[in-house]
Amino acid sequence: MIAAVSFVQVPATANPVPAPQNPPISQSDALKQYRELAAKAEKLNEDYLKAKDDLAARQAELDKASGDLTAAEQAKSAAAADEETYRTEVDKFAGASFTSGSQMNKLSALLSGDSTRDFLDRSAALDVLAADRNAALKNLSAAVRQAGAAEREAAEAQARAKTAKEEAEKLTADIKTRKEALDKKVEELKEQAGLLSSSDRAAQQDTGGAVPDVQAPGTAAQTAVNAALGKRGSAYVWGAEGPSTFDCSGLTSWAYQQAGISIPRSSRAQSAFGTPVSKSQLQPGDLVFFYSPVSHVGIYLGNGKMVHAPTSGDVVKVSPLQNNYNSARRVA
Structure with missing residues (x-):
């Protein structure tokens, strides 16, 4: 028996449960707790990847x-x-x-x-x-x-x-x-994960409904969007960067590789790459970042939606922009 957990509004600097998927679905207490724990694990994963990025940079300097x-x-x-x-x-x-x-x-x-x-x-x-x-x-x-x-x-x-x-x-x-x-x-x-019900597991596999018709402003952005959308249903795996499994920044870096554009590996490093874009000026193909410090990233699709690899147990899917929006960058 899982005790009920009450959730309150979380400050902008925390790592809250990701927003429900599209279409919205109810979440059990077990799934809420799982996603809260997964968000913390994802932050550790992105910190780990950023440290590896930093090491590679120091090695290049050396x-x-x-x-x-x-x-x-x-x-x-x-x-x-x-x-x-x-x-x-x-x-x-x-x-x-x-x-x-x-x-x-x-x-x-x-x-x-x-x-x-x-x-x-x-x-x-x-x-x-x-x-x-x-x-x-x-x-x-x-x-x-x-x-x-x-x-x-x-x-x-x-x-x-x-x-x-x-x-x-x-x-x-x-x-x-x-x-x-x-x-x-x-x-x-x-x-x-062992406490999740079959309906919880089904919710994790939700890919967000029909594939949206996205019209990006440029060829490279369109290629990246199409590449990411083509991976809907692919499993989230820590540290994975494609072509069949991904973590959040692994999906975005892989998608832009398909467009011939190399971007940093971790979400933290990606959040300092390219040109900053205000939320009101978002266009399909822009990278959207969440939490402070940044620990999650997706690719904006328009109409308040993005494609992303949410976290462990989930799959690549289309979702509304999550809470704790941080910033956005345009790389193409």
Whole structure:
């Protein structure tokens, strides 16, 4: 015997029972409790997926920083070699001036020459030597600057790599914790599922009536809508992203993949992707998000309806927009 549970209006920051499906159907206390527990499990699932998204991003940053570090170290070595080469050249000019006993200039060339032609020839030669010396000094100066820049770039890349590695290690531990919490909640959900009646299970399989005639404003949005509607009746499975089973964000990301558009995997990450849209400006194909922080997503169909993968035990279906509407994004 299941004790009756009274439900009150839930604040916008909570995770309430999802709205009834379309057409509205009565829910037993057992099904209400199941869906309330399932909504909490879905939040844990989306938190887990978001942590995995974050880990992938940190790993990409680590890979890039490691590549940048390798390139910077190579540039640093090359710059150091150039600096040594040009310093040797400059030292040669300095040594030549020192061993000559005096600094050669155009006046000494004139005094030591026998004719105007000698002066012109020697003057031209000194100009060439001066130009070579100046070029060597410029090359040395440039090499020193390049070596310094390479040193700074290497240090910066090394710092980024260290930070990304530390964050990745923290996220790996966080993912493990979140997965354990999700698994525990799923076990609770399985126990609750055993209390559902045959009519409760039938209600979970409701797909929302006839397929609506949806006219999206663009080809990509239409393709995504059609793809999602074509999966009505497909089972909800934690972490699934198609083509036969889905979780909520798995369905939306899979649907847009069919339109050639790649969107983030988790509902939380999807809620920051694309262009924000006000509720009054919703169009078919827009992603609609629920709860705060975001933990559920569907694809808007028009007339206040969406297609979504509700939660464990349910199937992909057409429903009214749920309570605790959060925001919307347009990706096509």
